[in-house]
Amino acid sequence: MRLRVMILLALSCALAGAAKDSCAECHAALDGPLGRPATLIKHDIHAAQGFSCANCHGGDPTADDPGEAMSRAKGFLGKVPRRLIPKMCAGCHSNPNVMRKYxxxxxxxxxxxxLTSIHGQRLAAxxxxxxxxxxxxxxxxxxxxxxxxxxxxxxxxxxxxxxxxxxxxxxxxxxxxxxxxxxxxxxxxxxxxxxxxxxxxxxxxxxxxxxxxxxPQVASVAAVCGTCHVMHLEQYAKSPHQAVFADTATGGCTLCHSNHAIQHPTLAMLIGRNSVCAPCHESGSEGAKTAVQMAEWLNGLDAALQRSESVLNRAEYYGMEVSEPQVRLHDGRENLVKARLALHSFRPAEMHKPVNAGFAIARETLAAGEAALREKDIRRLGLAVSVVFILVTMVAIWALIRRLERNGRVPDTGAARG
Amino acid sequence: MSAAELRARAAGWIDDRLGFGAVRELMSHKVVPVHAATPWYYFGGITLFLFAIQIITGILLMLYYRPTVAEAFDSVQFIMTRVEFGWLIRSIHSWSANLMIFVAFVHMFSVVFTHAYRAPRELTWLSGIALLGVMLAFGFSGYLLPWNQISYFATKVGTDVAATTPAIGEALARFLRGGEDVGGATLTRFFAFHVIVLPLAAMLLVGLHLLLIQKTGMSTPPWMDRSRVRTMKFFPNFFLRELMVWYGALAVLGALAAIFPWELGEKADPFTSAPAGIRPEWYFLAQFYTLKLIPSHVWFLEGEMVGLLFFGIAAVVWVALPFWASNPDGSLRSRLVTGLGIFLAAYLAVFTVLGYVK
Structure with a gap:
């Protein structure tokens, strides 16, 4: 087998003639696993930067003779053993002087x-x-x-x-x-x-x-989630759960939100059969009551904002200019988000401020929307009255025309102009 | 002295000083032909009525409007939400602008189909066409003034199209924009065009147009025997009828403004990408859609340039209508003109709808 490969390589090299990268040229003429690298290398970032096979596999890519190109004397390594791969890559990738160029x-x-990873530790073992x-x-x-x-x-x-x-x-x-x-x-x-x-x-x-x-270890879960969810982490740090979860070696955020299958949070996490509070806080306990209270606040604020939005949308549908209260409604939504965020402190007092501000905006925008709808009705009533006046005036003019023309001031019969 | 005597004396006093008697005399001789096509005569008057509405509502809007990038949108929003009846004034201004252009087109085609452009009314036709051009310029300049997303990007598209005009395109676009791109300079100069330059031009042209109508009288279609066509006095018979039509137009305007208030949109943000489906006002849609259909290059010329050349030639032919519509023997090429009129009206209608739908 080895002999056949060598003969094939020699033949393809002879056909290719003298070349700088004999590895790619010879392997391109081969089928199967030995030919694959020559095809794949066309998409390789290293090859694009001018690196050749020899940079990883050793050998002499300028030699036409396969025996010479892949000679151990010229540093040919062949297939790099798996245990040596990280170190080989690190030869360049851990060298700032090399990486600076690319x-x-x-x-x-x-x-x-x-080396600190589970992969690296097991490989070392x-x-x-x-x-x-x-x-x-x-x-x-x-x-x-x-x-x-x-x-x-x-x-x-x-x-x-x-x-x-x-x-x-x-x-x-x-x-x-x-x-x-x-x-x-x-x-x-x-x-x-x-x-x-x-x-x-x-x-x-x-x-x-x-x-x-x-x-991530139990102690670091919150920190890991907090990399992106920074504000949630800040609130969680104030929470009574923080110390409890740390002591009981549970997973912080993942205890309520799970780890890989994290879903969009809903109020069902706080109340009802699937409440994530229920396993620890019995029904009727202070903790369960607080959860219900927080859920009611969030639910109430969400419903109030939705009602305002619906009224404003109706007013907009009728062509009323309600862009200002609509922008204000965004502030209301922002307060709902802040309230949901404050929930992670699990201290009702932290939620008061955004919840109250949100409700105030919901009331204000609802009033603006309702005023716009009332204004719409007034406009239409005004239109109806105006149209009646206009029609009456038109009828009066028509009556005047009839009277004038009955009095002999009917159209003249003089010749028209061309 | 009785009230009637007092009134007569007051009228006489004013008449001696201002000479209204001459005007009354002139008006008493003005007549309007009465025939099957008489209703088309009302459209010129409706256009004039809507123009008057534009002037009145425009002056009221100017009390609050501020033509700067920072304040334009907010000032229009203020008019719509805070100023008493501001919403009504702005909606009527916008609706009557659109109706005025529509009615002006109807008036123009009625003139074509009744062949009222023919000698000696060439100048009346030319002044009317110039007035239509001024109205379109009013529309184009006024569209940008609220400084919202749609108007901003539509003006960008419009001035980009102007830039492809052969020879003068770049200079024209720069003149319109007041710089390389649509911005604060464009807004202030569009405002200046809209409230000073164009109104002055429109007033002069309206005056000339009315004077010419007075001079040449109302035209009777050529297929009618003029000696058998009756006439009615312009004042009061025709005027009262026209007044009824104006009241009707006022009711339509009020209904449109109350039921479909003109929307404000979102404040223009030059740093965002153009909103989807950006297109100009409906009266430029046919030309806009035609330009979209033309390939990017026709032979060695840019597609848009070819389109503009074509529109330019077509416009010259149309403007010169009274001068080629008659044969050398003086007979009218009425079939050719009517055919061309039908073709143009159909093209504008179909391509406007296509431009809106697609």
Whole structure:
């Protein structure tokens, strides 16, 4: 087999003639796994920057003779062993002097982070089944993260992680669940990423880290969510739950919102059969009463704002100028958001201010909408009265014409002009 | 002295000084032909009535309107929401502007189909066409004044089209915008055109148009035997009928303003992208849609330039109508003119609807 490959390589090299990159030229003439890299490399960011196969695999790409090109004496490594891949990539990617030329803003600590990750630690312990650089970034056709076809592009990253983490057989020996990807696909984060097209929406790496991937520990869950939900974290820090959840080793945010299948929060989280408060706060307890109180505030404010919006929309439909109260209504909605945010302090007093401000705006905009509708009725009544007056005047003019023309001032019969 | 004697003496005193007797004398001789096409005579008067409404409501709007980028939209919003009956004045101003242009088009086509443009009324036709041009310029300049999203981007499109005019396009666009792009300078000069330049031009042209009508009299369609066509006195018989029509127009205007108040839209934001489906006012839609249908390049010329050249040639032919509508022997090319009129009216109607729908 090896002999046949060598003969094929020699033949293709002879056909290609003298070339600077004999690796790509010879492998392009091969079928199967040996030919694939030569096809893939056309899309590779490294190749585009002038790197050749030899930069990773060693050897002499200027030599026409395959034996010489792939000679151990010239540093040919062949297929890089998996345990050496991170270190090999780090040869350039952890070297600021090299990276400065190609991506001056790129970080150079990926390898260090990788060593702290579960992947890196297991690889160091001899587990070659864990992810290395090429499992996430691909090999031979490595693309920029921003490239939509890159496996680490935000839209593709969940599936890239899921390739291993959703594989039951593969994960069996580690004893970790495999439903994360399925759950994530149901989440608001996935919806934001795919339906709203928000590429900044969280993917696996946003919470777990990318090169230093590890599951967040209980103590750090709130901090991880707080990276984006900054205000929620501030409110949660004031909450009586913060100390309790930290002591009982529960997951902070994830206790109520879950982790991968995070849904859009509704009032059902506070009251009713599916309340997330119920498991800890018995019905009738102070905690349960507070939850009901907070739900009523939020529900009441939402309903009041919706009523104002509906009245304003009706007024707008009738052509009334209500853009000012409509803008004011946005402030009301903002207060509802603030009230929902303040809920994370789980202190009713924190919610008073935005809830009261929101209700005041709802009343004000409702009054403006109702006034606009009353004004609409007045205008139409005014129109009806005016039309009656106009019709009466028209009839009077017609009567005048009839009288004038009966009196002999009928149309003259003089000749018309051309 | 009785009241009647007092009135007669007062009238005599004024007459001696202002000479109203001459006007009365002139009006007593003005007659209007009475025939099947007489109702078309009312459209000129309706256009004049709507123009008067424009002047009155325009003056009232100017009491509050402020022509700067920072204040224009807010001042119109103030008129619509805070000023007593401001909504009514602004809505009537906008509706009557549109109705005036529509009625002016009807008046123009009625003149074509009754061949009232023919000698000796060439100057009446020319002054009427110039008035229609002034009205369209009123519409174009007034559209920008509320400084909302639609008006801002429609003016951008309109001035971009003007920029493709052969030879003078760039200079014309720069003159209209007061710079490279639509901005504060455009708003102030459009305001100046709208409230000073165009009203002065319109007043002069209306005066000339009325004077010429007075001089040449009302035309009778050529297919009628003039000796058998009866006439009625303009004052009071025709005038009273016209007054009834004006009252009718007033009722329509009031109904439109009360039931469909003219909307304000959103304040213009030059940094956002143009809203979807941006298009000019309906009276430019036919031309706008035609320009959209023309390929980007026709032979070596830009598509828009070809379109404008075509419109320019068509406009010259149309304006010169009284001068080519007669054969050398003096007979009228009435079929040709009527056919062309029907074609133009159908084109404007169909392409306006298509421009609106598509």
């Amino acid at each position: 991506g001056p803003q790129q970080r150079v600590d990926q390898y260090e982070l990788y 001899g587990d070659e089944k864990v992810a290395t650089c090429i499992d996430c970034h691909s090999v031979h056709d490595i693309r920029k993260v921003k490239d939509g076809l890159a496996p680490v592009h935000p839209l593709r990253l969940p599936d890239t992680c899921g390739r291993c983490h959703a594989d039951r057989q593969r994960m069996a020996k580690y004893g970790i669940p495999t439903n994360q990807l399925q759950d994530y696909h149901k989440s608001v984060h996935w919806a934001a990423l795919t339906r709203r097209g928000d590429l900044s929406a969280p993917t696996c790496a946003s919470c777990h880290g990318n090169h230093g991937a590890k599951p």
